Structures are given as structure tokens and as C-alpha cells.
Amino acid sequence: MRLRNVFVKTIHDRRHGLLWWSVGIGLLTIATLSVWPSVRDEYQKLIQNYPEALLAFFGVERGGLGSAAGYVQVELFSLMVPLLLIGYMIAGGSAATAGEQEAGTLEFLLAQPVSRRRVLLEKYLGLSAALAVISIAFVVVLIISTRLFALDIGIPNLLAATASAYMLGLLFGAVTLLAGCMTGHRALAAGIASAAAVSAYLLSTLATLVAGLKRFRPLSPFWWYSGHDPLRAGLEPLHVGLLLVATAVCITAAVVAFDRRDLA
Amino acid sequence: MAPAISCEDLSKSFGPLRAVEGVSFSVEPGEIVGFLGPNGAGKTTTIRMLLDLIRPSRGRVEVLGANPRRGGAALRRRIGYVPGDLALYNRLTGRQLLEFVSALRGTHDLTAAEQIAEQLDVSLERPIGTLSRGNRQKIGVVQALAHAPELLVLDEPTSGLDPVAQRTFRSLVRDAAARGTAVLLSSHVLGEVQRVVDRVAILRAGRLVTIEPMRDLEAKALRVVEIRFGGPVPADEFAHLAGVRSIEVEGDLLRASVAGSADALVKAASRFTVDSISGHEADLEDVFLTFYGEPADAPA
Numbered sequence: 001m002r003l004r005n006v007f008v009k010t011i012h013d014r015r016h017g018l019l020w021w022s023v024g025i026g027l028l029t030i031a032t033l034s035v036w037p038s039v040r041d042e043y044q045k046l047i048q049n050y051p052e053a054l055l056a057f058f059g060v061e062r063g064g065l066g067s068a069a070g071y072v073q074v075e076l077f078s079l080m081v082p083l084l085l086i087g088y089m090i091a092g093g094s095a096a097t098a099g100e101q102e103a104g105t106l107e108f109l110l111a112q113p114v115s116r117r118r119v120l121l122e123k124y125l126g127l128s129a130a131l132a133v134i135s136i137a138f139v140v141v142l143i144i145s146t147r148l149f150a151l152d153i154g155i156p157n158l159l160a161a162t163a164s165a166y167m168l169g170l171l172f173g174a175v176t177l178l179a180g181c182m183t184g185h186r187a188l189a190a191g192i193a194s195a196a197a198v199s200a201y202l203l204s205t206l207a208t209l210v211a212g213l214k215r216f217r218p219l220s221p222f223w224w225y226s227g228h229d230p231l232r233a234g235l236e237p238l239h240v241g242l243l244l245v246a247t248a249v250c251i252t253a254a255v256v257a258f259d260r261r262d263l264a
Numbered sequence: 265m266a267p268a269i270s271c272e273d274l275s276k277s278f279g280p281l282r283a284v285e286g287v288s289f290s291v292e293p294g295e296i297v298g299f300l301g302p303n304g305a306g307k308t309t310t311i312r313m314l315l316d317l318i319r320p321s322r323g324r325v326e327v328l329g330a331n332p333r334r335g336g337a338a339l340r341r342r343i344g345y346v347p348g349d350l351a352l353y354n355r356l357t358g359r360q361l362l363e364f365v366s367a368l369r370g371t372h373d374l375t376a377a378e379q380i381a382e383q384l385d386v387s388l389e390r391p392i393g394t395l396s397r398g399n400r401q402k403i404g405v406v407q408a409l410a411h412a413p414e415l416l417v418l419d420e421p422t423s424g425l426d427p428v429a430q431r432t433f434r435s436l437v438r439d440a441a442a443r444g445t446a447v448l449l450s451s452h453v454l455g456e457v458q459r460v461v462d463r464v465a466i467l468r469a470g471r472l473v474t475i476e477p478m479r480d481l482e483a484k485a486l487r488v489v490e491i492r493f494g495g496p497v498p499a500d501e502f503a504h505l506a507g508v509r510s511i512e513v514e515g516d517l518l519r520a521s522v523a524g525s526a527d528a529l530v531k532a533a534s535r536f537t538v539d540s541i542s543g544h545e546a547d548l549e550d551v552f553l554t555f556y557g558e559p560a561d562a563p564a
Contacts, residue, residue, distance in 0.1 A: 003356075003364040013355070104351030111315045112368045113341035262318040 006109075006119050010126025014092065018130050022137035025084055029138060032075045033145040036068065043071060053209055068151035072142075073231050077161050079201075081138065082225060085169035086197050089131060093176030094190040096123040097258060101184050107263060116259050120177070124251060127173055135166040153231070161231040167243040168225040172197050174250035181258040221246065266329040268293050268415045268446030269314060273323035276309050283309040285470040286323070291446045293414070296437060298457035298478070299450035301467035307450045308348045310467070311419050314448075315345055328414055341369055344408035348419035348450070350401060354393030358403045361392060365407050377410035383432055397424040409436060416440060416447045422456055434460045458482070484523055487543050491518045494537030505529050 003009045011018075047055075047070065097120065100106040110116060139162040146153050175196055180189035204222035207213040217223045224243050228236040269291040276284040284306040291297045301307050312318045313325055316332035325332060330339050353361060362377045381388050386395070386402040395403070401424045408416060416437070422430050437460055441447055451457045457464070458478060465475040486509065499513040502520070505528040509521040516539075520529055526543075533541075 002367075003360055004367050006368075009364060104347075104349055105353055107312075107317060107347050108350070108352060110317060111340060111343075111345045111347065112365055113337040113339075113370070114368045115337045118337075263312070 006114065006122035007126045007129075010096075010123050011130060014126070014130045018133055021084070021088055021134050025081070025134060025138045026141040028080065028084075029076065029141045030145055032080075033072070033142075033149045033151060036071060036149045036151055040068075047074075068146070069153050069157070069232050072146075072151065072153060073161075076142075077165065077226065077231055081162075082165050082168050082222070085131060085135065085165055086172045088134060089127065089169045089173030090176045090190050090193045090197070092127045092130065093124075093173045093193065094180050094186045096120075096127065096177060096180060098180035098184055098186040098189045101263065102186050110263060117255050120181070120255055120258050121251075124173065124177055124254075128170055131166060131169050131173070135162055135169075138162060157231050157234060160234045164225050164230045164235060164239070164243075167240065167247070168221060171221055171243050171247045171250070174247045174254065178250045178254040178257065181254045181261065184261070265293055267291060267326075268295075268328055269448060270326045271310070271323065272325075274310065274313065274320055274325050275322040276306075276313060276318065277321045282470055284313075287467070287470075287472045288323075289465050289472060289475050291415075291448055293446050294441050294444045295463065296441050296447040296449060296461045297475075298454075298461035298464040299448055299467065300452070300454060300457065300464055301450075301473075302452055305452075305467040306470040307452075307467055308419055309470075311348070311417055311448070311450060314417055315340070315343070341411075342414045344411065344413035344416045346401075346404045346408045346418045346421045350404045352392045352400060352403060355391055357391055358386065358388035358395075358406070361403065362388065362407060362410065366410065369411050371411060374410075376412065377406055380406045380409050380436065383436065384429055385432075398426060398429065401425055402429060405433060405436070409440065412440075412443070412445070414445060416445055416449075418447065419450045420452070421449070422451070430456075487522050487526070489520050489522050489526060489529060489541065489543045491520075491533050491541050492516060492539045493518070493533075494539055497536050501535070502529070502532055505532055 001008065001012050001015075003012060097106060100109065109119060139158060142158055142162070143155055145151075146158065172193055176189055176193035179192040180186065183189055183192075200221045203213070204217060204220040204227070207217035207220070207223070217227070221243065224239045224246075228239045230236075230239075267290040269289075271290070272288045274284060274287045275282070287306070287310060289297075299307050299311070309318070313320050314327050314332060316335075319333065327335065328339060328342055332339065353364075356364070358381065359374070362374055363372075366372060366374060366377070378388070381402070384402045384405065386399045386406070388403075392400055392403060401421070405418075405421055408418065408421075418437075422433055425433060437447055437449065449457055449461060454464075461478050463475060463477050464481050466473040493516045496515045497513060497518065499511075502508070502511050502513060502518065505511075507522050507524050507526065508529055509523055511518065511520040513519075518533070522529055522543075
């Protein structure tokens with residue numbers, strides 16, 4: 001791979017990890033769905049006995065739960081898949097500028113004839129492309145597995161839920177990048193972004209349980225991600241818009257912060 | 265023609281720390297200026313302001329006629345830079361790194377880079393992380409020189425280089441200057457730069473102490489002279505000699521620091537039997553002591 005620019009180099013740097021993340025998330029998907037034929041009958045009874053609080057944590061509501069879509073929602077889309085995609089972006093986003101700064105290579109890179117804005121945007125685009133590869137690997141395995149193990153979920157719905165999770169990953173990648181550009185410390189940036197992700201998740205789930213929190217639910221990116229139930233209802237413009245606008249705001253702020261900072 | 269580097273009252277503070285304070289100097293095209301000072305004197309801070317890696321707190325800086333920040337990427341295309349704490353992408357080979365930087369510079373021709381790498385005798389095929397420190401430094405020099413920049417900013421570029429590579433490096437820098445490239449060459453050791461520079465700027469505790477032609481500095485440079493006599497000599501015969509900064513006589517051994525001409529000392533010594541004379545050049549610390557009265561690491 002000829003390293004034509006920062007975008008290509010970002011993908012080049014991530015190519016080995018990319019393979020393993022794709023394999024990992026694919027195996028998780030196969031393992032999860034392969035047990036469906038044997039648990040299908042028990043599953044409905046089991047889920048009906050779950051306390052309301054537990055269901056809230058899975059991001060589902062009682063009713064239609066024993067369905068294949070309910071199973072995939074609980075086992076994959078409620079936590080596992082967004083967690084993996086966000087984790088990938090936090091690792092990559094904190095390495096992008098803060099990690100390079102700690103390694104000392106950022107000084108070398110920024111002394112080259114390339115603007116800071118361009119370095120940042122190309123790194124983010126490279127990271128987003130890498131996340132797209134993982135997401136596509138996941139959704140391909142997911143589609144094949146649902147067909148193989150007789151889970152009756154439409155392909156458009158699987159694509160919609162995956163796309164929503166992808167956009168949630170993009171957002172937390174942007175949050176990480178912003179934290180990295182402001183602090184210059186890799187671990188700190190990863191910590192801030194992780195704390196933000198956990199808070200968003202807790203807010204979204206607790207808000208379904210605690211009446212007083214309900215009106216704050218629209219503030220959580222996790223609600224933007226799954227509040228419109230993309231696995232059953234498809235994507236909804238408002239939720240997609242919230243995810244993309246928040247991402248754009250974070251990236252813009254990161255560019256401004258990065259451009260102003262002393263690299264010291 | 266505009267100077268390649270022009271600083272006026274350039275200052276940089278990090279919180280309460282004044283890293284660089286009121287530095288003014290310029291470097292002309294085709295000129296090699298040594299940037300000298302002990303570690304922590306503000307050399308690297310000044311250099312990083314030239315590259316727009318950090319921004320001045322006060323003062324004016326122009327590089328190739330442009331403000332480094334406004335000049336942006338287009339300006340940096342005309343500069344070659346070896347950072348002081350050189351860190352390269354260890355997983356790339358030298359060739360991949362050179363391909364990457366040449367792509368960022370908008371060229372794809374590696375001929376010049378390959379030629380310089382061959383002169384410096386460094387492999388481009390091995391991952392940079394597997395190279396020795398000296399060889400990594402050579403890769404840093406190759407990428408700085410490869411695009412024939414109008415300005416070379418070299419921060420301690422010869423650290424880790426063996427004497428042969430240092431000699432090659434000096435001739436590469438001289439060739440570049442002969443083609444009109446301006447060179448700013450930093451070091452904390454005078455001997456490393458004195459054979460190649462036209463002028464020397466000396467920085468101490470963030471301030472520019474002097475900038476003068478190397479010839480003038482050499483004329484003033486301090487030498488330590490040791491004379492062993494055939495027998496004990498009286499110390500007062502050597503008191504108050506012209507050019508002698510300090511003198512010490514112990515039996516038949518005399519040790520003197522001499523600035524400029526050693527004529528008076530030699531003539532005084534010739535009245536006795538001289539067994540041997542040896543001399544060596546003083547290092548930067550001694551230069552500071554002679555001309556600026558206090559040790560280089562003393563607070564300003």
C-alpha cells in the first residue's frame with residue numbers, strides 16, 4: 001500500500017487490527033445466533049420472567065420479545081455491538097493525535113506540508129472507513145447467520161440497526177478525538193470518552209425506569225441510537241440527524257482545538 | 265532577497281516559565297548559522313516557533329518572508345526539518361516513510377532521497393524501529409534534505425552519528441548552502457558545528473547572548489595551554505601577560521587559559537627550558553565563562 005496521504009496511512013496503520021476486530025465480532029455473532037434454534041421455545045418464557053429493570057438495560061420493552069428480533073436486540077444490539085464499535089473508535093481516536101503526540105511522531109508529521117485541519121480530518125475519515133469495514137463484516141455475518149439459523153428478520157432492518165450502531169461509533173470517535181485534541185494525553189482522552197459513553201448508556205436505560213429521568217432521555221446518544229427501535233422500525237431521520245449533527249459539532253470543535261494548540 | 269529567517273523580540277512563555285525571551289536574529293539565504301547553547305537554553309523552543317508547532321507569546325517571526333502560521337502547509341513545503349527529539353514511524357521502512365513525506369510534499373520522486381541515503385550509508389528497506397539510533401537519525405536527515413528545501417532547520421542533527429557520517433553530513437549541509445539554502449544548525453557542543461557554520465548565535469537561559477561570525481568567535485576562543493619546564497619556574501614571571509585569562513604554576517608545570525594570541529605567554533616561557541607544550545580548545549562552557557562571566561547553567 002503506497003502511503004499517499006494521512007488517510008491511507010491511517011488505514012495502513014490499522015490494517016492488522018481491522019482484521020482481528022472483524023473476525024472477533026463475526027465469531028461473536030455466529031456464536032450468539034447459532035443457539036437460537038435450541039433456545040427459541042424457552043426464550044419466550046425466560047424473557048417474560050425478567051424483571052422490568054433488566055429489560056430496560058437491554059433496551060427493550062416487554063411484548064414481541066420472544067421474537068427473533070427481540071433476541072437479536074437483547075443479545076447483540078442492546079449492548080455488545082455498540083460497545084465494540086465504540087471501543088474501537090475510542091482506541092483509534094485517542095491514538096490519532098494524543099497517541100502520536102505522546103510517541104513524539106506528531107511533531108514530525110505536523111512539520112510536513114500538511115495543515116493540522118487536514119491531518120485531523122483525514123485521520124478521522126480513515127478511522128471511520130476502518131469502522132465501516134468492521135460494521136460491514138458484522139452485518140454480512142449477521143445476515144448470513146439469521147438465514148442459517150432461521151431468525152426471521154428482514155435484511156433492511158438488520159442494515160438499519162447496524163447503520164445506527166455505526167453512527168453511534170462515529171459520534172464517540174469524534175468525542176474521543178475532541179478530548180485528545182484538547183488534552184494531548186491518550187489515556188485521558190480515552191477515559192473522558194469512555195465516561196461519556198457509559199453516562200449516555202446509563203442515562204438512556206435509567207430513564208426508562210425512573211419516571212423523573214424520562215424527560216432527559218432525549219439527551220442521551222444511546223437513545224438517539226436505539227430509541228426509535230431501528231431493528232424493527234428502521235431508521236428515523238430525527239435520530240440519524242441527532243447522531244450526525246453531534247458528530248459534526250465534535251469534529252469541528254476538535255479541528256479548532258487542534259489548530260490553536262501549542263504542540264508542547 | 266528577504267532573509268530566510270527573521271526574528272524580532274521573539275518570546276515564548278509556558279505559564280510562569282520564560283523559555284525564550286526577546287530573541288532577535290536573522291539567517292540569510294546560503295548562510296549556515298550555528299545555534300548554540302546548553303540544554304534548556306531555548307534553542308528547541310525557538311526552532312519550534314519557526315515551524316509553527318508552537319506560537320510565540322510576543323514578538324515577530326518570519327520564515328522565507330512569511331509568518332509561519334499564515335504560511336501554513338505551503339510554507340513548510342519549502343523547509344526541511346530534523347526535530348530535536350526525533351521520533352519517526354517505527355513500523356514503516358525508511359522507504360515507506362520517504363514515500364509518505366514526498367507524497368505530502370506533492371512529489372513522488374525518491375531519486376534524491378535514495379542518493380542521500382546512499383551517501384550516509386543507511387538502509388531504506390528495514391523498519392525504522394529496527395535501526396540503531398544513529399541510523400534513525402540518518403533517515404531524519406535524509407527526509408529533511410530530500411526535497412532540496414530553501415531552508416534547513418536542524419535541531420541537534422548529528423546526535424548519535426558516527427564521525428564518518430558526521431563528515432558526510434557536514435558536506436551535505438555545505439553543498440545545500442552553496443546552492444542557496446539557508447541553514448540553522450543547533451547544537452550544545454561548539455566543536456560539532458564550528459567546522460561548518462558561517463555565524464554562531466549563542467543562546468543562554470532563553471536570551472540571545474551573541475550572534476557573530478565564527479571567525480571572530482574563534483579568534484576570541486579560549487585555549488588551555490600546558491607547558492612542562494625542565495625545572496620549577498617562578499610563578500610571578502608569568503603574571504599579567506597579555507591574552508592570558510588565568511594561570512596556575514605548580515613546580516615545573518604551568519597551566520594557562522589563553523584567549524586569542526598566545527604570543528606573550530610563549531615569549532615569557534622561552535626564557536626557561538621547555539620540555540613540552542600542549543594545548544586544546546576550550547568547550548562551550550569555558551567560552552561562556554570567559555565572555556559572559558558566569559557558568560552557562562547559572563540562572564539569568
